[in-house]
Amino acid sequence: xxxxxxxxxxxxxxxxxxxxxxxxxxxxxxxxxxxxxxxxxxxxxxxxxxxxxxxxxxxxxxxxxxxxxxxxxxxxxxxxxxxxxxxxxxxxxxxxxxxxxxxxxxxxxxxxxxxxxxxxxxxxxxxxxxxxxxxxxxxxxxxxxxxxxxxxxxxxxxxxxxxxxxxxxxxxxxxxxxxxxxxxxxxxxxxxxxxxxxxxxxxxxxxxxxxxxxxxxxxxxxxxxxxxxxxxxxxxxxxxxxxxxxxxxxxxxxxxxxxxxxxxxxx
Ligand code: KIV
Numbered sequence: 465x466x467x468x469x470x471x472x473x474x475x476x477x478x479x480x481x482x483x484x485x486x487x488x489x490x491x492x493x494x495x496x497x498x499x500x501x502x503x504x505x506x507x508x509x510x511x512x513x514x515x516x517x518x519x520x521x522x523x524x525x526x527x528x529x530x531x532x533x534x535x536x537x538x539x540x541x542x543x544x545x546x547x548x549x550x551x552x553x554x555x556x557x558x559x560x561x562x563x564x565x566x567x568x569x570x571x572x573x574x575x576x577x578x579x580x581x582x583x584x585x586x587x588x589x590x591x592x593x594x595x596x597x598x599x600x601x602x603x604x605x606x607x608x609x610x611x612x613x614x615x616x617x618x619x620x621x622x623x624x625x626x627x628x629x630x631x632x633x634x635x636x637x638x639x640x641x642x643x644x645x646x647x648x649x650x651x652x653x654x655x656x657x658x659x660x661x662x663x664x665x666x667x668x669x670x671x672x673x674x675x676x677x678x679x680x681x682x683x684x685x686x687x688x689x690x691x692x693x694x695x696x697x698x699x700x701x702x703x704x705x706x707x708x709x710x711x712x713x714x715x716x717x718x719x720x721x722x723x724x725x726x727x728x729x730x731x
Contacts, residue, residue: 590641
């Protein structure tokens with residue numbers, strides 16, 4: 465039987481050059497499938513606000529949303545290591561509420577770790593949460609909760625000054641005690657430099673092949689969101705038309721009297 469993953473596995477995987485696989489998940493059935501396929505880590509991302517709840521961005525996501533979805537994921541009893549995202553406003557205002565909210569994602573949600581966006585600016589918060597023995601995954605580069613500061617979802621770390629700033633962010637989150645760091649939307653050469661310098665694993669999304677692991681949003685790789693597919697996404701299935709066809713067949717069967725058949729009925 466597959467052993468449950470812990471933070472120790474990820475440091476070993478980096479040391480041994482084994483890539484770390486991460487996908488988002490937000491519910492019970494998909495978690496069972498993703499975990500059964502052997503994923504290393506599951507991120508209950510605040511991307512749930514966009515791909516499940518239909519918001520334009522992740523800013524409206526609440527602690528209640530994150531606890532609800534983390535609980536649903538944990539009911540699948542995954543062997544993968546489960547990290548819950550801290551939503552906007554759950555860690556930015558003060559250390560006391562950051563500690564409390566991180567604790568709630570572990571105590572009420574059942575997650576093993578939390579993720580927060582930011583570098584130097586959240587180093588103190590990362591240190592405060594890790595001091596409670598809650599592992600923290602940092603997230604630097606294109607941080608979706610900073611959408612309005614960035615002026616959109618733009619590649620970060622271009623040019624020497626921005627690259628230096630990102631390297632400082634990476635050093636700061638490692639020094640603060642993060643067990644891993646997501647590098648999102650940055651040039652691949654910069655991601656390679658950060659990955660080589662840090663002792664903690666880097667998990668890339670739109671950050672090239674040199675990161676210690678990769679993360680993608682499950683709805684993106686399954687082709688469930690038909691609207692827009694970012695350049696860094698590889699679609700491994702096209703489920704949207706399959707679902708559309710199944711539902712159209714059901715509608716046609718009910719309207720035409722072909723469903724239910726005798727075998728679907730009780731006597
Ligand atoms: O919310 C999320 O899904 C994320 C990943 C895309 C890294 O933060």
